[in-house]
Amino acid sequence: MRTYKGLRVFEGYALGKLKVYETLKVEKIVGIGMDEEFKRFEQAREETIQALDKSFMETLSKLGEEEAQLFETHKLMAEDLDFEDAVKAELMGNVSAEYAVLRAGEELATMFSSMDDAYMKERANDVKEVANRIVSFLKKEDKGFNLTEPSIIICDDLPSSELMKLDKNLILGIIFVKGGANSHVSILTRMLEIPAICSIEDLEVTKDLDGEYSILDASGAQLLIGPEMKSITLYAQKKKEYEDNKERLKAFKGKPTLTKDGKKTMIYSNIASSFEAENAIKNDSEGIGLFRSEFIYLDSKDYPTEDEQFEHYKRVVEEMKGKEVIIRTLDIGADKKIDYFDLPEEENPALGFRSIRICLKRPEIFATQLQALYRASHYGNLAVMIPMIISESEIDFVHEMCDLAKDNLRKRGLPFNEKMKIGIMVETPSAAIMSDVFAKKVDFFSIGTNDLSQYTLAIDRVNPNLTANFNPRHRSICRFIKMVCENAHQEGITVGICGELARDEIMLPFFLKIGIDELSVSPAYTLSLREQISKIDTNDVDVDKYIY
Amino acid sequence: MKSFTYVIQDKEGIHARPAGIVVAEAKKYASTVQIENKGKKADLKRIFGVMSLCVKNGEEVKIYVEGADEEAAALAIEKVFKENL
Numbered sequence: 001m002r003t004y005k006g007l008r009v010f011e012g013y014a015l016g017k018l019k020v021y022e023t024l025k026v027e028k029i030v031g032i033g034m035d036e037e038f039k040r041f042e043q044a045r046e047e048t049i050q051a052l053d054k055s056f057m058e059t060l061s062k063l064g065e066e067e068a069q070l071f072e073t074h075k076l077m078a079e080d081l082d083f084e085d086a087v088k089a090e091l092m093g094n095v096s097a098e099y100a101v102l103r104a105g106e107e108l109a110t111m112f113s114s115m116d117d118a119y120m121k122e123r124a125n126d127v128k129e130v131a132n133r134i135v136s137f138l139k140k141e142d143k144g145f146n147l148t149e150p151s152i153i154i155c156d157d158l159p160s161s162e163l164m165k166l167d168k169n170l171i172l173g174i175i176f177v178k179g180g181a182n183s184h185v186s187i188l189t190r191m192l193e194i195p196a197i198c199s200i201e202d203l204e205v206t207k208d209l210d211g212e213y214s215i216l217d218a219s220g221a222q223l224l225i226g227p228e229m230k231s232i233t234l235y236a237q238k239k240k241e242y243e244d245n246k247e248r249l250k251a252f253k254g255k256p257t258l259t260k261d262g263k264k265t266m267i268y269s270n271i272a273s274s275f276e277a278e279n280a281i282k283n284d285s286e287g288i289g290l291f292r293s294e295f296i297y298l299d300s301k302d303y304p305t306e307d308e309q310f311e312h313y314k315r316v317v318e319e320m321k322g323k324e325v326i327i328r329t330l331d332i333g334a335d336k337k338i339d340y341f342d343l344p345e346e347e348n349p350a351l352g353f354r355s356i357r358i359c360l361k362r363p364e365i366f367a368t369q370l371q372a373l374y375r376a377s378h379y380g381n382l383a384v385m386i387p388m389i390i391s392e393s394e395i396d397f398v399h400e401m402c403d404l405a406k407d408n409l410r411k412r413g414l415p416f417n418e419k420m421k422i423g424i425m426v427e428t429p430s431a432a433i434m435s436d437v438f439a440k441k442v443d444f445f446s447i448g449t450n451d452l453s454q455y456t457l458a459i460d461r462v463n464p465n466l467t468a469n470f471n472p473r474h475r476s477i478c479r480f481i482k483m484v485c486e487n488a489h490q491e492g493i494t495v496g497i498c499g500e501l502a503r504d505e506i507m508l509p510f511f512l513k514i515g516i517d518e519l520s521v522s523p524a525y526t527l528s529l530r531e532q533i534s535k536i537d538t539n540d541v542d543v544d545k546y547i548y
Numbered sequence: 549m550k551s552f553t554y555v556i557q558d559k560e561g562i563h564a565r566p567a568g569i570v571v572a573e574a575k576k577y578a579s580t581v582q583i584e585n586k587g588k589k590a591d592l593k594r595i596f597g598v599m600s601l602c603v604k605n606g607e608e609v610k611i612y613v614e615g616a617d618e619e620a621a622a623l624a625i626e627k628v629f630k631e632n633l
Contacts, residue, residue, distance in 0.1 A: 082596040
């Protein structure tokens with residue numbers, strides 16, 4: 001048995017034979033004359049356009065207009081004169097039409113990928129896909145790929161038009177060996193709920209993989225080729241459990257989150273990129289409780305501009321269609337390092353120069369982020385959360401910075417929400433102890449259970465010698481949480497819990513009993529958490545057991 | 549020559565879908581049609597050209613139409629902008 005690790009596109013399990021989708025290879029580089037090659041190009045382009053019309057209709061009937069529209073755009077790209085000009089220019093070098101089309105596609109893709117706009121950057125893949133499509137017609141290979149029996153598709157990458165063309169009942173799963181988790185075809189795969197993984201190293205897609213019996217464990221982001229009987233039994237069992245579970249949880253979709261005795265709470269999602277908002281919606285999440293804005297900084301080679309950040313924030317709030325989105329401001333430090341921040345090495349990064357402390361020292365970074373956030377507040381229900389707060393003076397500083405950001409936008413004539421909520425993370429013992437005072441100054445609290453446990457217990461949560469001592473259910477922490485919750489409600493503000501402790505089966509009844517307003521977990525756990533909550537009667541919960 | 553200005557109302561700016569619609573409209577006419585934004589011009593009959601301008605919400609664009617059917621083309625294109633952007 002050979003095991004390969006990748007990244008998850010969509011969870012689930014598949015057991016069956018592999019079916020190889022081979023990537024186009026252009027061997028023929030020299031052409032048979034410019035005019036002749038151009039005619040071949042025109043012919044293939046015509047066939048591509050007809051095929052795209054077909055994909056458009058298929059997608060329209062299966063997934064709806066928004067998803068289908070992309071094929072219409074692909075068609076315009078195929079017809080475009082700039083594209084044609086680029087092909088002509090390549091053909092001057094006496095190359096084959098196949099080679100010219102691929103080069104022209106790459107050229108235009110580079111134009112998009114160099115744009116300062118996340119949406120436009122993604123269009124680079126569309127151009128490449130269109131070029132590949134035309135090449136496949138040039139090579140007369142387009143009709144080659146089809147499924148005749150239920151199979152797991154393995155490919156370097158798959159054009160989205162190919163995916164739409166296939167009989168979905170025959171696709172058990174997909175492995176995009178070289179694809180990314182947010183490409184158009186990956187997004188469609190998630191919409192279709194097909195188990196899939198991507199980005200696998202050390203695996204070459206060759207014809208001899210065809211027909212190999214394999215297990216795709218998309219939940220665990222791995223592929224097992226040629227498994228033993230033992231693994232097959234194990235994964236067949238996992239697959240059944242997963243599917244039964246999914247079926248059962250469907251009953252909780254679109255329903256409010258209620259305890260057995262009718263107490264209402266909200267389930268929000270923790271996400272780390274704007275692309276994951278789609279996942280939150282799909283899982284029926286009621287909002288975003290923690291959007292880690294660091295990823296924008298981590299993905300960037302230099303400080304991200306206001307416009308770049310704005311695009312990401314706007315995308316999430318719009319995707320969430322009016323549901324609350326809580327974005328946490330920059331939370332980095334010596335343990336989560338970013339080169340261009342040029343932070344010094346530290347003996348004790350958890351207690352060091354990090355998050356809001358960096359923003360205090362370097363307000364220009366914070367100002368850019370706040371302006372981007374206020375701008376995005378115009379497009380949906382956005383709230384901002386500040387990490388690592390320990391003192392009132394920090395909260396005052398944040399409010400001053402917010403006023404400056406608002407002034408800035410007013411001067412530039414840009415719309416924003418004057419009343420955007422500003423909350424804080426309660427993740428230090430200091431913030432918990434001072435929560436009665438802080439509650440008067442902010443719009444909401446969110447308890448970060450991981451850091452609060454680490455700082456309260458004075459235990460490094462990654463120290464292997466102390467794993468057994470690191471108990472986030474410790475009574476000291478329960479006392480803190482209860483106190484923070486009471487202080488928040490005293491001042492009429494909401495309090496949430498973000499961190500995986502939110503779905504801990506022992507802690508959950510306690511959280512519900514003390515009246516935590518919102519629990520924020522990974523999107524995938526939304527429905528199972530809603531089911532879990534529906535079984536808890538808060539009248540049966542004894543809070544004293546948690547704190548004495 | 550005919551020209552008109554328009555401020556983009558669409559929240560996403562001129563993204564792929566409406567770009568496709570205006571390009572398709574412009575292609576119906578013999579006149580040359582150009583779009584200008586932030587000092588850069590592009591051919592409104594070419595989707596790559598239009599998208600490369602990366603026009604955002606709230607920005608102003610100026611459209612120039614020149615040719616035998618400029619009158620009708622300018623009217624029709626302006627209508628398409630108003631309806632889709």
